[in-house]
Amino acid sequence: MTKAKRNRLIYNMITYGLVIAAFIILQSMVDAKTITRSLKGQLVPICAWVVMAVSLNLVIGFSGELSLGHAGFMSVGAYTGTIVSGWMLNVFDVQDTTLRLVVAILAGGLMAGLAGTLIGIPVLRLRGDYLAIVTLAFGEIIRNLVNVLYVGIADGRLQASFLKKTLPSQAIMLVDGAKGAVKIKPISNFTMGFILVMITLIVVINLINSRTGRAIQATRDNRIAAESMGVSVIRYKMTAFVTASVLAGMAGALYGLNATTVVPTQFTFNQSINVLVFVVLGGLGNILGSVISAAFLTVLPELLREFSDLRMLLYAIVLILVMIFTNNPLIRDFIGRLFQSLRRRFSHGSQDETTGGETK
Amino acid sequence: MSQEERRRADTRMVPYPSHSIVPERDVNSIPVLETRHLGIEFGGLKAVEDFNLTIGRTEIAGLIGPNGAGKTTVFNLITKVYEPTRGIVLINGHDTKGLNIVQASRLGIARTFQNIRLFSQMTVEENVRIGLHNQIRYDMFTGILRLPRYWKQERKQHQQAMELLSLFGMQDMADVRADSLPYGAQRRLEIIRAMATNPSLLLLDEPAAGMNPKETEELMENIVRIRDQFQIAVLLIEHDMNLVMGICEGICVLSFGKIIAKGTPADIQKNPVVIEAYLGRKKEAQA
Amino acid sequence: MIFLDNLINGLSLGSIYAIIALGYTMVYGIAKMLNFAHGDVIMVGGYMAFCGLQYWGVPTVLSLVIAMAVCTVLGVTIEGLAYRPLRQAPGLAVLITAIGMSYLLQNLALMIWGANPKSFPTTFINGSSIRLGSLNISSATVYTILANVIIMVLLTLFTSRTRMGKAMRCVSQDRGAAQLMGINVNRTITVTFAIGSALAAIAGVLLCSSYPILQPTTGSMPGIKAFTAAVFGGIGSIPGAMLGGVLLGVIEIFGKAYISTELGDAIVFAVLIVVLLVRPTGLLGKAVREKV
8 A cells, every 4th residue: 555545544534533532422421411501502513514614625625616605505405404304294294303304314415416506507617716706696596595485384285485475374384484494393413413424524535535536636736637638627526516515405404403493694605604714724625624623613602602703803814814824835935944944853853754855 | 542542641741651650550540630721710810720730640740830830729729728710620530620628538639738737736646547537437426435346446547557657667756746746757747647548649748848958868768669659649849859850750840820841850951941930031040 | 757766776776886896897807816805895985984974073075085095005905915925826715815804804893883783874975866857866876876987987097098007907918928018016906906995985985875774794795796797797897897887786676676675686696697607708808718
């Protein structure tokens, strides 16, 4: 096995191991009732945001396109999930919450994937900044549309109307326009969240280490060269985009079914930016980084409740500084040299481990 | 001789059939590349005009000319980066009209770029594996689920990538990130990556640019070796006349978008039109 | 009559979009970046004018000048501190930085002025209205459309007649060549940001005069829509920004009036997507070939 492969394997094992360890510790804390109330309430959202961050990293870090509408896919999943769950409960009388949750998550992923496909076909023909602004636009369109969506159960079947509420007054409303999804029976649980995180990790990590994933990365590094090698750029950008939107939809269903209401304003552009912050701070193309930063930054605001105003300010400053530090050649060189001299000081002239030796 | 054959003989650079090329592959076979009256305009400016060229199965051909003559544009027309405004390009006898870059690549052309375009954040081996993208395949779900086929095909890809890298003795650098390679190695990697697509025609855009004489010498040997080993045709753009005259069997000279001369290296060296295009008129040259 | 009312409202809103879009389009044309924070500079302009009128009691015109001055300094500072170090960086990094800057401005405004909406005071801009037959046109509308026309004429003259304007056009076409010709590229970009930000201040005051509610997020939606307008008209083109802005304003008002109030934004963004699909370079934009 080559050294690069071994390193990658170790890195992936650490990622899986850390997530499993975190689950076992937190779950045993829940069982022993030693967990704080606020952290317990955060367990499912943490899982959802980790899935969001990892899936967005697939789009930004690996296919190199900036999507600013990721929260839009999450909302599609959340709404679909709550509708499906309510439908199963009220019409088919399915009492098994696990079954309802699994079906709801799958349905959420499916719908979001469908939305991702519809959006991806036109959008991925565009490049760079245009793509960013159009994904943003799509996120806003989705939010606008669910704002005027009414879904409820009347006469023993699922009914929906658009723009105007035409459902009978005795109907059990599932989605009530600007009020959002209402009277949800929360059925999400931490175990399901953990399973979803693991699925996401397996899908994304295996994908990027496969033929498809290498093609995705090639389209990021050099579009023309990738096409010249016979790699269809649009197809692989699409693959990354749709996979990410399916995962975001599943996260949305999990997230939506964790509360009693879901309102459209929960999935604004700001929420997309939040996920972007997770990804950038964790490192573009760094899966473990996304997991840690999403989990940490979801818990942090709860811990620093009194500084909530400062938090967003801090996010903004950190976002700018990280970009400047990682992308300005002068500063990057300076930091690189600093690390090198530090390492030299501590390792007392031991063998330099970088491969090649010829690197400039 | 049929009319078709006569027309091809007209647009050839090398007398047909050439002695220097592997004759049994070339005779009576469809040329690997054929362009007829190829031309493109950029906003009224004719960048390339009436470009006719035929390249045999295993020929090494050179495309030379002063800067701005339209050489890279010809490459872009052949590889379908640009859609020609006039004329046609046939690759292995297939008309490329309306095809995109990917489809053209699948017909059997591969290229390198004047300003290196590697997948810079990926390793050397991964770069070659992208070249093998359409050679060794498996679908996305096989990859995600890591089915037996995934392991089998991955092993095959790895072996072939290493074999290709060993062509230029680069197997030790397989795990290095492409953008940390020295310049010469980056150029070599581009050629290997192009070869991985199993082309029948390899287009090299200034392969010797920025190389020292020793590296250029090696490059020349390597190009000939690749041609002999893989039995492919090579069309190269180059300013280094030692390289062009040393390995090309046919040379085509482009100036202001038009072919001004075509023939064997010996013909070109004597051609007064070519000398004028490169050095200007005698009077001006003296001034 | 309702149709005419809507048309005039659309023209007025569109003129505001157009002025904002000019800032986007100039910066995009010259620095090749999407200045996401531009919308928030508008918000700062609005707040500065608000402070001038409400707290410091200065006349309207002076408040406008203060707003323009502060925004100009702000724009130049943002460019120098955040964007200049990233001149050679990939587009993704610059865009994320710009998003960070947008967030920073919004949250600073939140800390300084609080989350409660401020109501913009009445000035001569939005004080009176003009009656034309049965048509009632507010003075804000008149000033907005007037400002739009004047700015358009001045900018066209600036880019075609002055040294700096010509330098800008050079830099937008080929930065490297412009530098070789002795044009100070950094200074040109700074001036572009200065002009764009000053225009944003004007747009901010006009926006708040027509829609007198001021919040830290006031600028973001008009900013995004104005960018849409710039893309619609053809990014990098000054007449394109004008045309795109006005058309988008009219489309938005008509969409809200005749289709659905709630779907106004969705309609605007749907227009953007359709335009980009049918004509990716926008109405007046020129296609740029990628060099291979």
